[in-house]
Amino acid sequence: xxxxxxxxxxxxxxxxxxxxxxxxxxxxxxxxISKKSGIPVGNIYNYFDSKDSIFYTCIENTLKIIDKWFxxxxxxxxxxxxxxxxxxxxELDDMIDFIINNxxxxxxxxxxxxxxxxxYIPEKILKRYFxxxxxxxxxxxxxxxxxxxxxxxxxxxxxxxxxxxVEVTSNDYSKEEIKNILKxxxxxxxxxxxxLLKDLKIxx
Amino acid sequence: xxxxxxxxxxxxxxxxxxxxxxxxxxxxxxxxISKKSGIPVGNIYNYFDSKDSIFYTCIENTLKIIDKWFxxxxxxxxxxxxxxxxxxxxELDDMIDFIINNxxxxxxxxxxxxxxxxxYIPEKILKRYFxxxxxxxxxxxxxxxxxxxxxxxxxxxxxxxxxxxVEVTSNDYSKEEIKNILKxxxxxxxxxxxxLLKDLKIxx
Amino acid sequence: xxxxxxxxxxxxxxxxxxxxxxxxxxxxxxxxISKKSGIPVGNIYNYFDSKDSIFYTCIENTLKIIDKWFxxxxxxxxxxxxxxxxxxxxELDDMIDFIINNxxxxxxxxxxxxxxxxxYIPEKILKRYFxxxxxxxxxxxxxxxxxxxxxxxxxxxxxxxxxxxVEVTSNDYSKEEIKNILKxxxxxxxxxxxxLLKDLKIxx
Amino acid sequence: xxxxxxxxxxxxxxxxxxxxxxxxxxxxxxxxISKKSGIPVGNIYNYFDSKDSIFYTCIENTLKIIDKWFxxxxxxxxxxxxxxxxxxxxELDDMIDFIINNxxxxxxxxxxxxxxxxxYIPEKILKRYFxxxxxxxxxxxxxxxxxxxxxxxxxxxxxxxxxxxVEVTSNDYSKEEIKNILKxxxxxxxxxxxxLLKDLKIxx
DNA sequence: CATGAATGAGCCTTCATTCAT
DNA sequence: CATGAATGAAGGCTCATTCAT
Numbered sequence: 019x020x021x022x023x024x025x026x027x028x029x030x031x032x033x034x035x036x037x038x039x040x041x042x043x044x045x046x047x048x049x050x051i052s053k054k055s056g057i058p059v060g061n062i063y064n065y066f067d068s069k070d071s072i073f074y075t076c077i078e079n080t081l082k083i084i085d086k087w088f089x090x091x092x093x094x095x096x097x098x099x100x101x102x103x104x105x106x107x108x109e110l111d112d113m114i115d116f117i118i119n120n121x122x123x124x125x126x127x128x129x130x131x132x133x134x135x136x137x138y139i140p141e142k143i144l145k146r147y148f149x150x151x152x153x154x155x156x157x158x159x160x161x162x163x164x165x166x167x168x169x170x171x172x173x174x175x176x177x178x179x180x181x182x183x184v185e186v187t188s189n190d191y192s193k194e195e196i197k198n199i200l201k202x203x204x205x206x207x208x209x210x211x212x213x214l215l216k217d218l219k220i221x222x
Numbered sequence: 223x224x225x226x227x228x229x230x231x232x233x234x235x236x237x238x239x240x241x242x243x244x245x246x247x248x249x250x251x252x253x254x255i256s257k258k259s260g261i262p263v264g265n266i267y268n269y270f271d272s273k274d275s276i277f278y279t280c281i282e283n284t285l286k287i288i289d290k291w292f293x294x295x296x297x298x299x300x301x302x303x304x305x306x307x308x309x310x311x312x313e314l315d316d317m318i319d320f321i322i323n324n325x326x327x328x329x330x331x332x333x334x335x336x337x338x339x340x341x342y343i344p345e346k347i348l349k350r351y352f353x354x355x356x357x358x359x360x361x362x363x364x365x366x367x368x369x370x371x372x373x374x375x376x377x378x379x380x381x382x383x384x385x386x387x388v389e390v391t392s393n394d395y396s397k398e399e400i401k402n403i404l405k406x407x408x409x410x411x412x413x414x415x416x417x418l419l420k421d422l423k424i425x426x
Numbered sequence: 427x428x429x430x431x432x433x434x435x436x437x438x439x440x441x442x443x444x445x446x447x448x449x450x451x452x453x454x455x456x457x458x459i460s461k462k463s464g465i466p467v468g469n470i471y472n473y474f475d476s477k478d479s480i481f482y483t484c485i486e487n488t489l490k491i492i493d494k495w496f497x498x499x500x501x502x503x504x505x506x507x508x509x510x511x512x513x514x515x516x517e518l519d520d521m522i523d524f525i526i527n528n529x530x531x532x533x534x535x536x537x538x539x540x541x542x543x544x545x546y547i548p549e550k551i552l553k554r555y556f557x558x559x560x561x562x563x564x565x566x567x568x569x570x571x572x573x574x575x576x577x578x579x580x581x582x583x584x585x586x587x588x589x590x591x592v593e594v595t596s597n598d599y600s601k602e603e604i605k606n607i608l609k610x611x612x613x614x615x616x617x618x619x620x621x622l623l624k625d626l627k628i629x630x
Numbered sequence: 631x632x633x634x635x636x637x638x639x640x641x642x643x644x645x646x647x648x649x650x651x652x653x654x655x656x657x658x659x660x661x662x663i664s665k666k667s668g669i670p671v672g673n674i675y676n677y678f679d680s681k682d683s684i685f686y687t688c689i690e691n692t693l694k695i696i697d698k699w700f701x702x703x704x705x706x707x708x709x710x711x712x713x714x715x716x717x718x719x720x721e722l723d724d725m726i727d728f729i730i731n732n733x734x735x736x737x738x739x740x741x742x743x744x745x746x747x748x749x750y751i752p753e754k755i756l757k758r759y760f761x762x763x764x765x766x767x768x769x770x771x772x773x774x775x776x777x778x779x780x781x782x783x784x785x786x787x788x789x790x791x792x793x794x795x796v797e798v799t800s801n802d803y804s805k806e807e808i809k810n811i812l813k814x815x816x817x818x819x820x821x822x823x824x825x826l827l828k829d830l831k832i833x834x
Numbered sequence: 835c836a837t838g839a840a841t842g843a844g845c846c847t848t849c850a851t852t853c854a855t
Numbered sequence: 856c857a858t859g860a861a862t863g864a865a866g867g868c869t870c871a872t873t874c875a876t
Contacts, residue, residue, distance in 0.1 A: 058862050178382045202375050206414040213413020262837045466841050586790045610783050614822040621821020670858045
């Protein structure tokens with residue numbers, strides 16, 4: 019009895035990830051994937067319905083993890099983030115692991131979706147994350163109501179955050195380096211936001 | 223007659239800018255440009271050698287201005303930026319004008335170059351801008367040597383800056399609003415950077 | 427100024443008609459049409475959206491004439507056909523001309539639509555013609571109520587009629603020969619129907 | 631074991647018949663047959679050389695019966711058909727049984743052969759049947775020499791006959807209904823032919 | 835120069851048949 | 856024999872670019 023081999027499926031996906039990552043979706047031809055993976059064109063279509071579904075499978079797991087993360091944030095809706103807490107430190111570690119393990123996929127989602135049916139996804143994620151950030155802001159204002167940051171800048175900072183995630187994964191940094199970079203980023207974001215307190219602004 | 227020809231050339235470029243901006247480079251067909259501009263396909267090729275050269279012409283002027291700006295920065299190599307100085311304020315105003323007048327083009331350069339021969343340009347600009355920032359940092363360190371920011375984060379902040387430029391121009395903000403946003407951004411960047419001073423860090 | 431040439435359009439259609447007629451729709455490749463007509467594949471698609479629309483254009487005019495004929499029948503709803511009348515004789519002549527001028531097209535409609543989006547058309551035409559025949563039957567019954575023919579056989583006779591039209595056009599008969607054949611057919615159908623009168627049947 | 635193999639062969643054929651009948655030969659994929667029958671694609675090719683040979687096997691038996699019938703007609707070459715004779719009535723019953731038992735196959739032969747190597751068969755059968763009919767006509771003329779029917783119409787009537795056979799089996803008629811329809815048809819053909827006697831014609 | 839049809843290489847996808855297990 | 860994955864030659868259609876008028 020012959021079965022669809024998980025390693026072939028894996029081969030197609032891993033090859034596709036690399037090619038999409040290198041050349042983008044549109045410029046990656048099915049025949050490229052076939053040549054590089056050694057799997058004949060026709061057989062690729064035994065494992066996937068279309069080029070688009072190959073792309074989706076490339077990012078599927080990562081999307082699910084992101085989704086789960088959002089659901090967890092929903093639960094912690096009313097907690098104020100304390101950057102020194104053990105919890106946050108633990109989460110940061112998890113986040114770094116996630117990023118390291120999903121380097122290419124994060125890139126595909128945020129940089130390479132042009133030409134696919136999933137171009138809308140980055141925007142959707144950013145919006146959702148924006149709501150999380152927005153909520154956090156209002157909690158902080160509850161205690162200290164001179165806190166003030168425009169939606170526009172908030173959105174940009176979130177975008178920056180994801181962009182850093184993408185970038186930090188495009189290079190061959192060690193886990194330690196990545197950790198340092200993210201810590202630095204968080205320090206930056208934290209004090210940057212602090213600087214937007216009304217009475218500390220440089221420009222008025 | 224010369225004027226009429228210039229009109230056609232201009233028409234092609236303006237139409238192309240809008241279409242590239244809306245749909246991206248690859249998904250914009252020459253026939254789309256022809257249809258929207260009213261200029262027959264064949265005649266477009268009397269003015270431009272290729273789709274690629276149309277794209278390049280779309281961003282050419284903006285690239286030149288950016289280039290000029292870099293040359294000016296070279297001259298001010300040894301001056302420390304003072305965010306409260308008249309000079310900086312004047313420059314900010316100029317920058318905002320530049321951005322408003324080059325909304326679409328900036329977007330094309332940083333977001334839409336996929337599929338063209340100019341995909342490398344955003345990276346080149348960022349690197350160059352990075353050198354400017356790097357130099358500024360070292361000047362500041364000369365006075366205050368506990369200042370410290372990693373290359374990675376510096377690059378990201380520059381990227382953020384450009385990204386904000388792009389975003390702020392993708393929406394229909396008034397000049398005043400744009401000014402406020404950029405001020406907020408500068409406040410943020412300034413105090414964020416300040417937070418990276420060694421002895422102020424949250425995480426160590 | 428260059429314009430789409432009617433002769434090229436005509437060439438594509440005429441070539442397609444012949445190839446569809448010879449080999450059927452599915453076995454006729456766009457490249458076959460291209461080769462036989464001398465028109466490059468790409469240019470065919472300047473004139474038609476798809477293989478299917480080429481097929482439709484092949485039968486379009488003939489369908490319209492058939493449609494018009496049905497509308498005329500609607501008007502004559504309450505007239506009993508008299509096979510000796512001048513009117514019918516005139517109509518027969520018209521019908522023959524129509525058939526001679528639409529040989530291939532009639533074949534395409536009734537024989538060659540497999541694989542197109544127009545497979546349903548022959549059935550539709552037969553049903554419509556069936557209603558016309560049904561109506562005529564009921565008029566005749568009004569005068570002579572022992573007249574009786576089953577829906578099944580009526581449908582078959584109509585089908586036969588169209589089939590004769592198709593066949594008579596697949597060969598190189600002269601107008602005179604076609605006329606004789608159709609007259610013979612009508613004689614046959616007439617007396618055959620007469621034979622179904624209740625009291626004349628062979629089998630009971 | 632031998633029995634089991636025969637079962638598989640039978641299963642493939644029966645499944646193929648239904649699918650060919652529903653969707654036509656070309657639109658029926660080997661994988662469709664595999665899915666519906668539950669027999670793996672590879673194993674189908676253990677029993678048949680090609681899709682074409684599957685089709686041929688579908689119609690093989692029916693073709694043989696038709697062939698046998700022709701051979702019998704050869705023997706009765708000089709007998710005039712008497713529609714009231716016991717013999718004919720017996721034959722009609724046999725014919726109906728044959729049709730009922732070969733519904734799908736007759737359809738495959740006359741309607742579904744497009745795309746196979748057996749497209750020529752319907753024509754061959756009609757021609758052969760035509761010779762039988764022709765011979766019968768000349769026998770009848772021997773007794774009554776004003777009998778006259780053109781080759782063309784004769785061929786069409788034969789075609790009609792087969793077509794009715796096909797149609798009558800495409801629906802879910804009971805044996806009794808089928809019998810009635812065929813009787814009606816024979817009445818029709820008989821009196822229709824009678825109407826072609828020279829001196830009874832409507833048109834001259 | 836203006837016009838838009840002509841050109842054809844190339845892409846995604848299909849599917850009968852083969853073949854390794 | 857049984858299984859279903861492997862194979863690869865087409866087919867319909869696209870579109871940047873060229874070219875005849």
